């Protein structure tokens with residue numbers, strides 16, 4: 390089957406008629422062709438967005454809200470189809486796509502459809518100067534949204550929904566390895582009544598299609614989620630054009646466990662925060678630090694639970710760990726297991742590829758726990774982004790805080806303790822955009838989301854996203 394670009398409300402072939410192969414990671418087989426879009430396709434998408442902008446930006450907020458909520462409802466109605474497509478494209482268990490990815494994509498449209506109705510701007514009376522200042526929040530124009538492969542529709546819509554809600558028109562590119570649900574979204578947008586040209590989706594390689602978006606002089610803002618290296622490249626390209634940027638990048642997040650925590654809850658959640666989505670979530674707690682007094686017990690219990698996880702075909706109900714997204718990614722993750730051994734790490738469990746009967750060419754890997762000799766080794770510092778976690782003990786709060794912060798990243802941190810004062814001390818000092826205490830990945834869409842240090846620039850979520858996708862203009866009137 391062919392995936393097509395969605396431009397000006399129509400599904401179209403790439404202008405150069407060049408195609409890329411799209412693999413099913415659970416079987417290793419090619420199952421679709423996607424456009425290898427060029428600069429010319431991006432230009433068509435831009436022109437279509439530009440011509441739709443005047444009308445869309447003048448559309449009442451009630452009408453924009455209504456259309457976004459329509460999209461949300463249609464995603465919910467088509468949950469099964471979207472979940473199957475996401476699982477097929479990405480290799481994630483279908484149960485996860487059904488319970489997390491697609492419902493959260495629907496929530497993105499519902500949330501921002503509602504949020505735009507509450508998005509107020511400020512006014513200030515300049516007493517003594519007989520003047521009033523008020524702030525206009527104006528849509529930027531045509532904006533670019535670029536998303537990764539790990540949570541394909543969830544992160545694609547996390548950007549598109551607030552951009553559209555705020556009155557912008559969009560040129561968007563999903564990851565070339567997971568284009569399917571973005572393709573299906575086009576049909577839903579037509580059905581929901583989104584005017585043509587408001588959302589344009591171009592498929593292709595990051596280095597050509599994505600590059601054409603970030604280089605486009607009239608695409609004035611870029612919302613990007615992906616790797617830190619790509620984020621740095623985008624910042625460099627965008628700087629001379631003064632584009633507005635929101636960069637949500639990589640993570641190497643600490644999961645800090647104190648002896649006074651609720652042990653069972655911590656243990657079960659830590660299995661999830663380590664291996665959900667095959668460990669391919671930027672927020673996964675991939676560095677586990679355990680207070681020395683419970684370290685040996687935790688190690689034994691954790692390894693038992695990890696060994697019990699079932700690696701299997703994504704469509705099977707009891708599969709916990711599906712396939713990794715691609716062959717190159719599988720090779721990258723495996724290389725880190727070799728590095729761990731070279732660095733005197735101990736593989737406590739996992740470390741090997743898995744052959745799933747009937748799908749022998751799929752990209753399956755055992756969930757892997759590495760006991761590391763110190764916190765500075767590469768597997769403890771670099772983002773692996775697969776089903777691999779490190780563990781090591783700590784003795785004092787100061788020691789663990791120092792180790793937790795001693796990475797280039799700063800996306801999230803998880804803390805397990807029942808000591809309130811310790812919670813407050815550490816939450817203040819952990820270098821991260823999000824700190825979870827006694828939970829993981831609990832999301833409230835009203836809250837700001839993003840990272841510090843090499844994990845990103847800017848915040849999305851709630852009104853932060855609507856602020857990003859608008860320009861604030863101050864008007865001062867003397868009376």
Ligand code: NDP
Pocket residue numbers: 535536537538539540544562563564565566593594595596598599600601603614615616617619620622623637638639640670671772774800840844845
């Ligand atoms: P990449 O940075 O490789 O790609 C992300 C997106 O950018 C893809 O659509 C990619 O296209 C595109 N891209 C690549 N090169 C360029 C370019 N020169 N110009 C414009 N676009 C480009 O990341 P991955 O897809 O590998 O995703 C994994 C990364 O994403 C991890 O580091 C992870 O931590 C991070 N991430 C961060 C999150 C956060 O919220 N902070 C959430 C989820 C993931 P293509 O796929 O075609 O190459």
